[in-house]
Amino acid sequence: xxxxxxxxxxxxxxxxxxxxxxxxxxxxxxxxxxxxxxxxxxxxxxxxxxxxxxxxxxxxxxxxxxxxxxxxxxxxxxxxxxxxxxxxxxxxxxxxxxxxxxxxxxxxxxxxxxxxxxxxxxxxxxxxxxxxxxxxxxxxxxxxxxxxxxxxxxxxxxxxxxxxxxxxxxxxxxxxxxxxxxxxxxxxxxxxxxxxxxxxxxxxxxxxxxxxxxxxxxxxxxxxxxxxxxxxxxxxxxxxxxxxxxxxxxxxxxxxxxxxxxxxxxxxxxxxxxxxxxxxxxxxxxxxxxxxxxxxxxxxxxxxxxxxxxxxxxxxxxxxxxxxxxxxxxxxxxxxxxxxxxxxxxxxxxxxxxxxxxxxxxxxxxxxxxxxxxxxxxxxxxxxxxxxxxxxxxxxxxxxxxxxxxxxxxxxxxxxxxxxxxxxxxxxxxxxxxxxxxxxxxxxxxxxxxxxxxxxxxxxxxxxxxxxxxxxxxxxxxxxxxxxxxxxxxxxxxxxxxxxxxxxxx
Amino acid sequence: xxxxxxxxxxxxxxxxxxxxxxxxxxxxxxxxxxxxxxxxxxxxxxxxxxxxxxxxxxxxxxxxxxxxxxxxxxxxxxxxxxxxxxxxxxxxxxxxxxxxxxxxxxxxxxxxxxxxxxxxxxxxxxxxxxxxxxxxxxxxxxxxxxxxxxxxxxxxxxxxxxxxxxxxxxxxxxxxxxxxxxxxxxxxxxxxxxxxxxxxxxxxxxxxxxxxxxxxxxxxxxxxxxxxxxxxxxxxxxxxxxxxxxxxxxxxxxxxxxxxxxxxxxxxxxxxxxxxxxxxxxxxxxxxxxxxxxxxxxxxxxxxxxxxxxxxxxxxxxxxxxxxxxxxxxxxxxxxxxxxxxxxxxxxxxxxxxxxxxxxxxxxxxxxxxxxxxxxxxxxxxxxxxxxxxxxxxxxxxxxxxxxxxxxxxxxxxxxxxxxxxxxxxxxxxxxxxxxxxxxxxxxxxx
Numbered sequence: 040x041x042x043x044x045x046x047x048x049x050x051x052x053x054x055x056x057x058x059x060x061x062x063x064x065x066x067x068x069x070x071x072x073x074x075x076x077x078x079x080x081x082x083x084x085x086x087x088x089x090x091x092x093x094x095x096x097x098x099x100x101x102x103x104x105x106x107x108x109x110x111x112x113x114x115x116x117x118x119x120x121x122x123x124x125x126x127x128x129x130x131x132x133x134x135x136x137x138x139x140x141x142x143x144x145x146x147x148x149x150x151x152x153x154x155x156x157x158x159x160x161x162x163x164x165x166x167x168x169x170x171x172x173x174x175x176x177x178x179x180x181x182x183x184x185x186x187x188x189x190x191x192x193x194x195x196x197x198x199x200x201x202x203x204x205x206x207x208x209x210x211x212x213x214x215x216x217x218x219x220x221x222x223x224x225x226x227x228x229x230x231x232x233x234x235x236x237x238x239x240x241x242x243x244x245x246x247x248x249x250x251x252x253x254x255x256x257x258x259x260x261x262x263x264x265x266x267x268x269x270x271x272x273x274x275x276x277x278x279x280x281x282x283x284x285x286x287x288x289x290x291x292x293x294x295x296x297x298x299x300x301x302x303x304x305x306x307x308x309x310x311x312x313x314x315x316x317x318x319x320x321x322x323x324x325x326x327x328x329x330x331x332x333x334x335x336x337x338x339x340x341x342x343x344x345x346x347x348x349x350x351x352x353x354x355x356x357x358x359x360x361x362x363x364x365x366x367x368x369x370x371x372x373x374x375x376x377x378x379x380x381x382x383x384x385x386x387x388x389x390x391x392x393x394x395x396x397x398x399x400x401x402x403x404x405x406x407x408x409x410x411x412x413x414x415x416x417x418x419x420x421x422x423x424x425x426x427x428x429x430x431x432x433x434x435x436x437x438x439x440x441x442x443x444x445x446x447x448x449x450x451x452x453x454x455x456x457x458x459x460x461x462x463x464x465x466x467x468x469x470x471x472x473x474x475x476x477x478x479x480x481x482x483x484x485x486x487x488x489x490x491x492x493x494x495x496x497x498x499x500x501x502x503x504x505x506x507x508x509x510x511x512x513x514x515x516x517x518x519x520x521x522x523x524x525x526x527x528x529x530x531x532x533x534x535x536x537x538x539x540x541x542x543x544x545x
Numbered sequence: 546x547x548x549x550x551x552x553x554x555x556x557x558x559x560x561x562x563x564x565x566x567x568x569x570x571x572x573x574x575x576x577x578x579x580x581x582x583x584x585x586x587x588x589x590x591x592x593x594x595x596x597x598x599x600x601x602x603x604x605x606x607x608x609x610x611x612x613x614x615x616x617x618x619x620x621x622x623x624x625x626x627x628x629x630x631x632x633x634x635x636x637x638x639x640x641x642x643x644x645x646x647x648x649x650x651x652x653x654x655x656x657x658x659x660x661x662x663x664x665x666x667x668x669x670x671x672x673x674x675x676x677x678x679x680x681x682x683x684x685x686x687x688x689x690x691x692x693x694x695x696x697x698x699x700x701x702x703x704x705x706x707x708x709x710x711x712x713x714x715x716x717x718x719x720x721x722x723x724x725x726x727x728x729x730x731x732x733x734x735x736x737x738x739x740x741x742x743x744x745x746x747x748x749x750x751x752x753x754x755x756x757x758x759x760x761x762x763x764x765x766x767x768x769x770x771x772x773x774x775x776x777x778x779x780x781x782x783x784x785x786x787x788x789x790x791x792x793x794x795x796x797x798x799x800x801x802x803x804x805x806x807x808x809x810x811x812x813x814x815x816x817x818x819x820x821x822x823x824x825x826x827x828x829x830x831x832x833x834x835x836x837x838x839x840x841x842x843x844x845x846x847x848x849x850x851x852x853x854x855x856x857x858x859x860x861x862x863x864x865x866x867x868x869x870x871x872x873x874x875x876x877x878x879x880x881x882x883x884x885x886x887x888x889x890x891x892x893x894x895x896x897x898x899x900x901x902x903x904x905x906x907x908x909x910x911x912x913x914x915x916x917x918x919x920x921x922x923x924x925x926x927x928x929x930x931x932x933x934x935x936x937x938x939x940x941x942x943x944x945x946x947x948x949x950x951x952x953x954x955x956x957x958x959x960x961x962x963x964x965x966x967x968x969x970x971x972x973x974x975x976x977x978x979x980x981x982x983x984x985x986x987x988x989x990x991x992x
Contacts, residue, residue, distance in 0.1 A: 408820075412835065416806075416813040416821040425814040 040523045044108065045115045047097020048201075052120045054090025055187050056127065057083050062174055063131070067167025075167040078134030086127045111519055113201050117184055118506060118514045124183060125150050125502070128175050135168055140491050140498075147498045149175030150183070151505035152387060154262025154357035154474030155465075157487040157494065161267040166248060169265040173252040179505070180259025180289070180387035181229045189222035214297045221294075228297050229387075233258045236285050243277040257282055260289045260387040262357025262474040269359040269482060276343060279360050283346050290354030290382030291317060312422050313383050313394040317353075320380060320393065324349045324373055331370040352377040355389040357474025357482075364481030371477055378467045389472030389504055391441055398426055398434045433509070440508045445470055448500045455490035465489065469497040470504040547571070547609035548904065549635070551595030551625045552616035553579040555875055556640065556667070559897045560613060561588050564904065566981075571604040574616075595625040598632065607633040611904050615640045623659055630660030638663045638900055644782065663903065667896035671846075672786035674895045675869055678888055679775055679787075679842050680794060683765030683867070685747070685887045688913045691924060694956040695949050695972055696757040697725075697749060697913065700764050701887065704744035707763055714738030719759035721958045722752030725946050725974040726920060733919050733976055735946045749915060751922075751948040751974065753956050774798045776840040776865075778826030778856045779847035780805075780812045783871060783892065787844065788812070788819045800835070802826045826856040838863030846871040857886050878917050912972065920976050922948070927969045928989040937961035945975035945983045 060083035067076035108116070129146035133139060141157040148155045149172050158164065178186065184201050202218050215221045233254050240250035249265060256263045266272040270279060288296070291314055299307040308314055328345035335341075347360045352374045363374060381390015398419060405417040418425040426434075445466055453462035457479060464476025465486065475482040479489070486494060503511045513519070546568055550557045553574035561570050561583065570588040573595050574580075583590040593600035595616060606612060606628075612635035614622035619641045626637040639661045641647070646656060647666055656664055681687035686699035702708055708716065713724060713736055727736045728747040742748060750760055773796060777784050780803030788801050799819040803809040806823055813821040824831040826847065837843065843860035845853045850873045857870040869888040872878050881889035898914050905911050913922040936947060936959055949956040950963065951970040957963065965971065965987075975983045 412820065412822060414823045414831070414835075416803075416809040416823050418810065418813045420814075423817075 040109075040111050040115060040519055042523055042525050043097045045097075045112055045119065046093050048108070048112075048116045049120045049123060050090045050093025050095070050097055052090075052116070052184065052187055053123055053127065054087055054094060056124050056183065057086035057090055059174070059178065060086065060131075060171075063167050063171035066170040067165065070166045072165040072167050075131070075135060075165045078131045079167065079171070081134060082127065082130035085130055089123070089127065108201075111513065114510050115514045115519070117201055118502075118511050120184065121150070121502060121506060125498075128171075131168065131171055135164060140494050141487065144486065144494050144498045145172065146175065147501050148469075148474075149173075149261070149263060150179035151472050151501040152176045152179050152256075152259045152261040152355070152389065153469060153472040153501045153505075154256070155469060155480070155497070155501075156263070156474075156485050159485055159487050161265070166265070169263075170248075170252060172263045173255045173261070173265070176259040176261030176263055177233065177255035178259075180261060181226055181293070185222045186226055188219060189226050214294050214301075224297055225293050228293055228300070229258060232285070232288060236281070239281045239285075240278060243281055244275055245273065245278060249273075253282070254285075257285045257356065257358075258289050258387060260286070260354045260356045260382065260389070260472075262351070262355075264358065270347075271360045271362070276340070279343055279347050282358065283343070283350055286347075286350040286354050286356050286358075287321065289356070290350065290386050290388040292383045292385040293387070294385045295383075310422075312397060316397055317383050317393045320377075321346070321349055321353060324353065324377055327373050328370055331367060331373060348374065349377060352473060353380060353388075353390075354382045354386070355471055355473040357468070359475060359482030362481065362483045364477060364483065375464065375467075375477075378464070378471055378473055381471055391438065391471070394421070395434050395437060397421065398431065399438060402431060402435070437508060440512060441470070444500065444503055444508060448496050451496045452489065452493040455493045457489060457493065461489075465493075465497060466500060469500040472501060472504050546611070547605055548611045548613070549573065549601070549604045549606055549609045549629070550613045550615060551622070552614065552640075553582060553590070554615065554617060555893045556615040556897055556900075557613075558582050558586075559875065559893065560615070560900060561586055563897070563901055568904075571609075573600055573604055596621055596628065598628055601625070601628055601632055606635065609633060609635045611636050611638065613638045613640075613900060617642070619643060619646060623656060623661065626661045627659040636662050636903075638665060638903065640665050640667065640896065642666070642668070644669075665896050665899060667892035668782040669786055670895040670899050671871065671890065671892040672783050672790060674890060675783070675787050675844055675846070675871075676790045678869060678890075679791060679844065680797075682761060682773065682841075684761075685867070686749075686915060688915075688922070690912045690922065690972060691949075691951055691956065692954070694753065694951070694954060695751060696754050697751045697915070697922065698757060698760065699747060699749045699915065702742060702744050702746045702748060706742075706744065708748065709742045709744055709746075711741070712738065713740050713742065718750075719752070719756045719763065721756030721956075722750055722760050723946070723948060723958050725749050725751050725948050726915075726976075728916060728919075733916060734943045735974070747916075749920075749974070751972070752958050753949075756958070772796055772798055773842065774840045775800070775842045775844065776837050776860070777801045778843070778845040778860075779803065779853075779871075780808055780821065781846065781848055783846040784844075785812060785815065787846065788816055792817055792819060800840075802831075802835075802837075827852050827859065829859055832859055832863060838865060840865050842867045842869065844869045848873070850874060850877055854881060854884075854886075857881075858884070861885055918977060920974065921980050923973045923975070923980070923984065924951070925971060925973065925984065925987055927965060927967055927971060927987050929967045930989050931965070931967045931987060933964055933966045935962055935964050939965075942979070944979035945973060948972045948974045 060079045064076055064079040067079060125147040128150060129142040132142035132145055144157050188202050202222060214224050236254035236257060237250045240253055241247055252265050270282060295311055299305060325345045328349060329341055332341055344361055348363055351358045380396060381392045382388020384392045384394045398421060401419045405419055408417055419431055449462050449466040452465055453459055460477050461479040465480045468474055468476040480486055548564055548568050549571045550560055551573045553572050557572060561572055564570050565587045571591060572583055572588055573591045573593055575594050577592055580590045591600060591604050612629040614625040616622055622639045626639045629635055630637055641664055646664060677687040681698055683700060684698040685701055688697040724736055726733055726749040775791060775797050777788055780801045784801055788799055791797050791799055800822060801812055801819055802822050802824055803812055804825045809821050809823045822835060837860060843865040845856045847853045853870050857868045861868050868886050870881055870886045872881055872889045872891045875891055875894060878889045878891060901911055911921060912924050947959055949958055949972040973983055
């Protein structure tokens with residue numbers, strides 16, 4: 040791994056991120072929150088400065104750097120820039136008086152579309168800050184780096200490594216052979232859907248500000264709401280129905296939706312195994328929830344609440360239309376299971392993803408059949424095609440590491456004083472980028488009372504979960520660092536790193 | 546009419562033999578020793594290459610009506626057909642041995658550009674023939690005619706079969722079905738009301754689809770609704786296509802045994818719900834460990850007669866009730882059935898039948914050849930000069946029977962008092978020897 044290249048590309052990305060502060064800055068100015076506006080200006084300046092410095096320090100010309108990027112360098116760039124950007128996005132929170140650990144938690148929770156909050160008192164913050172909170176989710180939903188790949192021609196070639204390091208589904212899925220165009224088309228679809236939702240929510244009775252904030256956090260499957268009681272605070276069934284539909288969209292594969300839209304062919308959607316499984320999970324879970332809740336408050340409201348909460352948890356959005364902390368244990372159990380499933384690959388949702396569950400389930404079934412027929416040829420298939428052995432292994436390894444990270448983090452959180460339900464659900468809600476858990480971290484509560492070390496741990500869990508575990512863990516391997524060198528010119532450590540794969544585009 | 550056949554191999558010679566009596570047949574082959582086969586036939590043999598214009602001209606392609614390219618090389622066949630099409634206007638039939646020349650519907654779409662009218666892939670023909678037999682429980686041969694309104698099934702009668710209970714006349718077979726032939730001790734004949742069926746007889750039943758369902762239930766009770774387990778040994782072209790076709794029947798459990806691991810992986814990737822097992826179909830231990838004896842049907846389609854026979858006999862030993870085996874050499878067909886295989890069937894035979902169908906079209910068309918050519922099923926249009934009469938007035942015969950009268954899109958299985966009128970379309974079952982006589986009787990054509 041060549042550090043100069045990593046530093047340089049990170050610098051390029053960070054500098055671009057500096058421009059993003061302009062949006063909350065204008066919102067703050069519009070609402071005459073001049074103190075907050077200064078905070079955004081400072082954050083923007085710091086980000087630009089850090090980016091510029093890193094760019095310079097990296098030295099190599101950008102074209103050269105990005106063209107020769109290897110997979111491990113792509114992973115390192117994505118992991119490092121996400122961490123850096125989270126720090127810089129936290130600056131405005133620190134400016135308005137949030138402690139540094141909480142500011143980073145809130146910022147990471149935003150960028151990773153988790154939606155967990157440490158804010159105790161919502162009235163303490165201005166509209167600019169809440170807008171920024173929602174906007175970090177919107178940027179993180181489709182992927183900050185995907186956005187940069189789309190707008191930055193220089194990232195076009197090495198962008199491939201970056202793009203798939205940020206959105207590492209079990210299979211690489213593109214809507215165009217060109218990665219830059221893929222990123223651009225997906226972002227355009229995402230932005231278009233967001234606009235549609237803004238209009239829909241506005242017509243349903245939300246103020247324009249609330250509509251924009253909720254549209255951004257819905258499409259991103261994020262879950263931040265400027266309202267302290269989340270969606271439940273509006274008491275507006277129409278808003279809930281609209282958000283139900285858009286949460287479903289946000290949790291489904293965007294590339295698939297784009298293809299169906301471009302070809303005007305709904306069969307593409309109907310034929311997709313993951314989408315079918317996803318839909319089935321939503322319907323079954325909602326039915327179970329209706330059974331567990333009973334229809335005492337009328338059939339339609341119960342069905343709406345059940346659908347809303349199922350989608351909110353399954354797509355890892357994390358909104359609450361009611362305080363589900365008050366539900367029966369059976370009903371909460373349904374939600375807990377959903378937390379371990381997640382949305383579709385290639386969506387804004389987090390979690391282990393439906394497709395990985397499908398692959399794992401088939402792999403398990405085939406292994407069982409193999410005991411009956413030792414000489415049978417039993418490939419695992421997805422959509423009629425055989426899943427190659429290496430991908431199968433990665434899926435299994437993903438689940439193992441997911442559980443490993445989950446148990447370590449949960450262990451830390453519980454050891455530091457949380458009760459078991461709080462510890463387990465806070466961890467899965469962070470690792471799966473969901474947001475609310477149960478008990479102490481329930482939908483109407485916050486993470487602010489957890490031990491500071493727990494909060495840092497959960498911040499890291501969000502980061503690891505958003506980049507789907509392996510991206511981060513690969514970069515943490517010692518051999519990546521041992522074989523590292525400052526730049527390509529340094530010949531003393533010219534050995535390839537063990538995880539290094541052929542150059543990008545090969 | 547004049548028919549030119551390029552390639553004097555098994556398919557070429559079978560075709561020539563079947564067509565020689567009634568048509569002018571010219572066979573072209575570059576191997577001189579092949580000529581010996583045709584010495585005994587009433588055909589003209591031309592040594593030379595089928596891709597030479599000069600040879601084709603000498604064979605009279607200019608004014609022939611059918612041109613069949615049946616060499617072992619696909620490309621030669623295609624070029625020969627293209628040339629023939631340039632020299633004259635024959636209907637060209639081209640044999641191929643690979644799937645790539647066929648489009649998804651099983652037609653030779655891309656080859657039309659070469660002026661090829663029909664592409665025949667013997668393996669595909671064989672696979673669809675086997676499919677029909679597999680899906681008819683208990684039957685050892687199955688055919689469908691006239692767009693599906695007439696079916697034929699052939700059974701081997703076991704001891705205790707309800708059909709052996711009494712003489713045919715008092716059996717009360719389902720309405721709309723008819724036992725058209727019995728094969729006993731190597732002799733095939735049309736039974737009468739007084740015939741008593743015996744265990745070991747093979748019987749051929751024809752009738753409407755509804756009636757044939759009732760026949761199936763009668764001859765093979767208890768099978769209806771249950772799941773059928775089919776084991777296919779050999780995952781080559783035929784095995785794969787057969788499995789692919791059979792996968793569409795939901796009540797079948799399918800297994801393919803393939804010894805080559807790479808081919809096995811390919812099969813497992815292509816097939817949806819067939820269990821692909823990696824192992825040798827002639828390995829008794831393997832067959833036992835996979836419980837092959839519990840299968841309802843065993844199909845052995847390895848590309849090697851000896852191994853096929855071994856695998857099939859092992860399957861029979863393990864207790865499979867119905868064994869279907871592919872035979873490469875036509876000469877082995879009867880031998881295979883004599884040693885206990887229920888159905889021996891060859892790809893080339895299937896192709897020959899299919900080509901004969903096409904060539905002997907017109908007012909009479911050959912629908913099927915059963916019992917390895919010993920009997921035939923024709924569809925024919927009764928000549929205008931035919932004097933209308935009742936069936937019972939035609940007299941009974943040991944070698945021919947009217948199996949169905951086709952009226953609109955319905956088939957009527959006739960009784961003695963049904964009338965045959967001029968212009969009727971009828972389906973006739975007859976032995977090989979009686980074929981020409983029967984045709985003449987109804988159509989009044991001389992050939």
